[in-house]
Amino acid sequence: MERRVVITGLGVVTSLGLSVEEFFSNLLAGKSGVSRITRFDPANLEVQFAGEIKNFPFRERFDIKLEKRTDRFTQYALWASLDAVKDAQLNLDSIDKDRVGVVIGSGMGGIETWEIEHIKYLNGGPKKVSPLLVPMMIPDMASGQVSIYFGFRGPNFCVTSACASGAHAIGEAYRLIKAGDADIIITGGSEAPITGYCISSFANMGALSKRNEEPEKASRPFDRDRNGFVLGEGCGVVVLEELSHALKRNAKIYCEICGYGTSADAYHITAPDENGEGAYMAMANALKEAKLSPTDIDYINAHGTSTKLNDKVEVMAIKRLFKEHAYKLLINSTKSMIGHLLGGAGAVEFVVTCLSVYYNKIHPTINLDNPDEGMDLDFVRFKMKEKEIFAALSNSFGFGGHNACLAVKKYLK
Amino acid sequence: MANLFEEVKNIIVEKLHVPPEKITEEAHFINDLGADSLDITTLLMEVNDKYGIDIPEEEAQKLDTVGKLVNYLKEKLNRE
Numbered sequence: 001m002e003r004r005v006v007i008t009g010l011g012v013v014t015s016l017g018l019s020v021e022e023f024f025s026n027l028l029a030g031k032s033g034v035s036r037i038t039r040f041d042p043a044n045l046e047v048q049f050a051g052e053i054k055n056f057p058f059r060e061r062f063d064i065k066l067e068k069r070t071d072r073f074t075q076y077a078l079w080a081s082l083d084a085v086k087d088a089q090l091n092l093d094s095i096d097k098d099r100v101g102v103v104i105g106s107g108m109g110g111i112e113t114w115e116i117e118h119i120k121y122l123n124g125g126p127k128k129v130s131p132l133l134v135p136m137m138i139p140d141m142a143s144g145q146v147s148i149y150f151g152f153r154g155p156n157f158c159v160t161s162a163c164a165s166g167a168h169a170i171g172e173a174y175r176l177i178k179a180g181d182a183d184i185i186i187t188g189g190s191e192a193p194i195t196g197y198c199i200s201s202f203a204n205m206g207a208l209s210k211r212n213e214e215p216e217k218a219s220r221p222f223d224r225d226r227n228g229f230v231l232g233e234g235c236g237v238v239v240l241e242e243l244s245h246a247l248k249r250n251a252k253i254y255c256e257i258c259g260y261g262t263s264a265d266a267y268h269i270t271a272p273d274e275n276g277e278g279a280y281m282a283m284a285n286a287l288k289e290a291k292l293s294p295t296d297i298d299y300i301n302a303h304g305t306s307t308k309l310n311d312k313v314e315v316m317a318i319k320r321l322f323k324e325h326a327y328k329l330l331i332n333s334t335k336s337m338i339g340h341l342l343g344g345a346g347a348v349e350f351v352v353t354c355l356s357v358y359y360n361k362i363h364p365t366i367n368l369d370n371p372d373e374g375m376d377l378d379f380v381r382f383k384m385k386e387k388e389i390f391a392a393l394s395n396s397f398g399f400g401g402h403n404a405c406l407a408v409k410k411y412l413k
Numbered sequence: 414m415a416n417l418f419e420e421v422k423n424i425i426v427e428k429l430h431v432p433p434e435k436i437t438e439e440a441h442f443i444n445d446l447g448a449d450s451l452d453i454t455t456l457l458m459e460v461n462d463k464y465g466i467d468i469p470e471e472e473a474q475k476l477d478t479v480g481k482l483v484n485y486l487k488e489k490l491n492r493e
Contacts, residue, residue, distance in 0.1 A: 065430045069451075127461070131454045 005177045006411055007254040007354050008246050009088025009239030011080035013190075014338050014348060015051040015232060019083065024355050026337075027363035028384045032216035033338045034230050037194060046203045049215030050194045051232025051339030069132060070145060071110030072192035076235035076344070077142035078149060081186050085150065088239040088251060090184070092150065101154030101182040102147045103173040104237065105165030105189040107343030107398070108198065109139030115197045139343075142190050142235075154182040160343065162398030163303075165189045166236060167346025167406055171260035173240050174406075183245045188347035190235035199231060205270060207307060219340075220367035221304035221333035222311050222375040229305040232339025236347030238354065253411045255357040258391075259292065261285025265401030272309055272397060276317035279303075282403035283321050283393060290407040292391055294322045297329060297407075299362055299392040301353045304333025305340055314395065315375055330387060332380045336366045346396035350406055353394040357408055360388050416493055418483050424463065425479065428456045438480035446479075464490060 010020045015033030017023035026033070033051045042048035058067050058075045061082060067075065081102075085092075090100075113136040120128040135141060140158035147156050155176050159169040166189020173187035193199075202208045209228035211218035219230040246253060263281035265273040272278070287294065303314055319326045334349045341348055356362050365379045391409040398404075422436045431446050442448040448456070453473075460482070461467055466489060468476070476482045487493065 063430070068430065127458070127467070130458075131451050135451070 003178050003180060004243040004256060005174050005240050006243050006246050006256045007238050007408070008241045008251040009084040009090070010254065010351050010354060011083030011087065011237040012235065012348055012351055013053065013056070013076040013080050014234040015053050016338055018079065020087070020351065020355070024352070027334065027352065028361055030364045030366050030382065030384070031337060032366060034215045034219060036215055039194065040196065042196070045196055045199055047199055047208045047210055048212045049218065049230070050199070051230060051341070052194055053233055069136065071113040071136045071141070073106055073110055073190045073235070074142045074145050076192060077104050077146055077190040077237065080188065080190070080235040080237040081146045084186060084237040084239050088241070090239070095184070097151050098153045099183040100152040101173065101176060101185040102143045102152055102156050103159060103169045103176070103185055103187040104142040104146060105159040105161070105169030105343050105347065106139040106142060107160060107162045107165045107191055108193050110137035110141070111193055111198050112195050113137045115195050146186060152186065155185065161402035161404070162400055163340065163342050164346055164396040164398035164402045164404045165343035166348070167350065167394065167396035167404035168262065168402065170238060170240070170347060170350055171262065171404055171406055174257050174260055177240055177242050183242045185240045186237060187240055188235060188237035189343045189345070191342040191344040192233045193231060193342055194233050202231060207270070209306065217367050219306045219336050221302070221306040221336050221365055222315070222371055222379050223368045224370040224372045226306045226308065226311065226372070229307050229335065230339035232335070232341045233344070234338065234341050234348060235344050236349070236351040238347070238351060254354045255408045256411045257406065257408050259286040259288070259290025259407030261287070261289065261405040263403045265403065267401050270399050272313045273401070274309070274313060276313040276320065278401060278403045279314055279317035279395065279397060280321055282405040283317065283395065286393060286405040286407040290409070292407060292409070295325050296391045297322070297393055298387065298389045299330045299356055301349045301356070301392065301394040302331050302333050303395040303397045304335055304365070306333070306335060310397065311372070312374070315377060318377065326377055329377065330362045330380055330385060331377050332363055332365045334363070336368070346394065346404060349396070350394045353392050353406070353408055357389045357392050357410055361386055362389070417486055421460070421479065421483050421486065424459050425456065428452065428459055436479055438478070438483070440479045441477055443477065460486070
């Protein structure tokens, strides 16, 4: 019999909340987590705002030694994982930890640590570089530290595919459980890219909105006046669990993950294929594994970055795959409120997708004042909607042309 | 000027994140203060920095207690 996989725990760290409850209620209320950067003085940068997490209280839960030995992206992952494990009510004394894995993706890893140590190297020479640079910076360290913290000895690695890292990580974790390699995997994606260095590269490639005067209005997916994405940071973590394992311990089940589709654009390092072939294939492949037809889908959490090209191509791919049913779908962009979390995006958005299926509540896409030409689908403008959701997709597309789509449906016996 | 032991103690508190009362002459960095090799390297980098010295690798390996480190510095810096 095929092993089925369900979601039994959720955790997030975002600019709209450090708990799932706070985050989801802020999303439903249509609040923006985007603001002027305060962690450092952004005055010399072309882009001076982001979906920044203010005053992250890591030390409320973890000790100073762990704080000093971890980059911010790993700290976010530890926090979200702790919440997800608590939410799933895993009994750490009785579960078989050899059967619990950790697969947390990241696009950049510890770029802030990298930047700090590089400055020391340039100014002070080789003797000034911290031995902790490498173990703090490498993008697999979120998975490593979470496994060390909990003692989970199952499959453990990091998936990196830029802005699709979180989605690919969850998809790979799902397949590992399906294949029998683990019974539970703590999986998701984490990113902490808000540094002057990183922002400069994105800004110089023309990918970011430069609406410094109105940061909360800068991320406007599908809108006529969108002019780039907004950088965000944070982490999303889910507990994936094999169904019979979850049933045996009477776990709360948010929904079932039933499909994972991937593809490559094989086109350009930063721009999406203008025909949307890659996005189409990822969605079609997810539906195929899920044994769902397009008309079974009620909701899509779009990649929806707010760049000219992404939104156009994504909508084109959705229309091609779903045909007239595309007009019945509810489609939203979480990035309209928290910006683009790069390697964390697909994971946080998957958390949102699970919550939407569980609660039948779809958060709005904010700032969509004037839908652009051809953007005539139901993007849940301005206000959240309540609707019975049976099945949903979450899309993620990354630089390099990596596409991933995750399919979930209501858990039915 | 504070004595060398007190100075080193402050560096250890800051770098190894251990309470000051645990830091005695006899305290072993790994067994008593919970340090690993990365902590010790970080600590010695700070010591090198503060005193303008460069403790060679083979010497550093022998300095496994607080007392040994302090005595090494006393000799090297010719002070108490």
